[in-house]
Amino acid sequence: MIQNKLSFHQSSVSLEIIGLPDYSKNENKDQISIISQWKLTIVDKPLIEGKIEHLGPIMDAFYIYSNLLIKNEIPIYESKLIDIKAENLHIHSIVLKSSKPKVKPLVLKIGNSLLSDTINCFDQLNESPKVTIKKTDIPTNIAKKLRFGLNKKVKFFNFFIPPFIAICSLILFSSSFIIFYNPFENIEKKELINPE
Amino acid sequence: MRKSYVTNNIKPNEFDALIRITVEMSKYLYPYIREIMKSKEDIEMNSVIWNDFNKRFNELIKERFNIDSIRVKKLLNQAENDEIIIKSLLILSFCISNQGYLKLKNFLYDF
Numbered sequence: 001m002i003q004n005k006l007s008f009h010q011s012s013v014s015l016e017i018i019g020l021p022d023y024s025k026n027e028n029k030d031q032i033s034i035i036s037q038w039k040l041t042i043v044d045k046p047l048i049e050g051k052i053e054h055l056g057p058i059m060d061a062f063y064i065y066s067n068l069l070i071k072n073e074i075p076i077y078e079s080k081l082i083d084i085k086a087e088n089l090h091i092h093s094i095v096l097k098s099s100k101p102k103v104k105p106l107v108l109k110i111g112n113s114l115l116s117d118t119i120n121c122f123d124q125l126n127e128s129p130k131v132t133i134k135k136t137d138i139p140t141n142i143a144k145k146l147r148f149g150l151n152k153k154v155k156f157f158n159f160f161i162p163p164f165i166a167i168c169s170l171i172l173f174s175s176s177f178i179i180f181y182n183p184f185e186n187i188e189k190k191e192l193i194n195p196e
Numbered sequence: 197m198r199k200s201y202v203t204n205n206i207k208p209n210e211f212d213a214l215i216r217i218t219v220e221m222s223k224y225l226y227p228y229i230r231e232i233m234k235s236k237e238d239i240e241m242n243s244v245i246w247n248d249f250n251k252r253f254n255e256l257i258k259e260r261f262n263i264d265s266i267r268v269k270k271l272l273n274q275a276e277n278d279e280i281i282i283k284s285l286l287i288l289s290f291c292i293s294n295q296g297y298l299k300l301k302n303f304l305y306d307f
Contacts, residue, residue: 011230070287071306089282090237111237112282113230116289123293 004032006131008124012043013117015124017131033132042118045108048096056133057081058096059122065092066119199262215304219296222288229289233282250274253281
């Protein structure tokens with residue numbers, strides 16, 4: 001049986017997915033639901049390929065790592081299959097561990113440009129209608145609590161700050177009349193009490 | 197942060213529209229964004245592109261932002277702004293897919 005092959009390209013990175021449609025679900029001939037092979041090619045780097053069940057965790061690792069990188073958290077991702085950590089602001093070190101015994105882990109060093117290319121290739125795969133893979137939990141929906149909190153914060157300031165400033169200015173203005181002491185008035189009063 | 201005396205709060209639909217415009221622009225400008233990031237990766241490589249970008253970035257900040265603000269001063273500080281610029285470029289480069297609009301929105305709320 002001829003297998004379907006789909007490629008996703010982004011600048012220096014390409015992802016190849018080979019597999020078959022699931023005929024039990026009446027899928028089209030060009031669909032891929034049963035992935036038999038995948039290859040991630042990064043220019044000037046060794047070819048990355050693995051078992052079918054490794055694709056999901058590797059994609060997850062890249063997504064989680066990119067989120068950590070952006071959210072100012074410590075950019076380190078470690079798992080049984082893949083480790084990713086930042087060497088500095090521009091270079092990322094990837095360690096791919098083989099599930100086979102006595103096989104040395106593959107160490108890759110990629111820059112921000114290759115990292116974004118890889119993420120974009122995975123995005124294309126995720127969004128492709130022709131490939132059905134187990135979807136990863138990418139946080140694309142905004143947490144309702146966070147959204148609500150942000151709106152509340154804005155409304156709170158808009159609502160309370162103007163009257164707060166008004167009250168403060170009123171207190172300051174009126175307090176100036178209390179503090180001022182008029183010595184002439186006191187002398188006049190004394191003269192009225194003791195007219196000599 | 198901007199040089200403006202009018203403090204208009206942005207409406208949700210305007211915010212959404214701005215995000216959509218930003219995503220479309222980053223799709224179009226991805227090759228340039230990529231080259232700017234790449235120019236900073238190799239220390240030995242002459243980072244002309246990075247220097248040009250940084251120079252123009254600082255010019256625009258001085259032209260359009262309130263320079264007296266501490267946050268803006270941070271943006272102009274050469275020692276501190278590298279990280280801010282790289283992270284901003286990374287966010288833009290991660291959001292060029294069809295669902296990039298949702299990704300960028302999510303990143304901005306978490307920022």
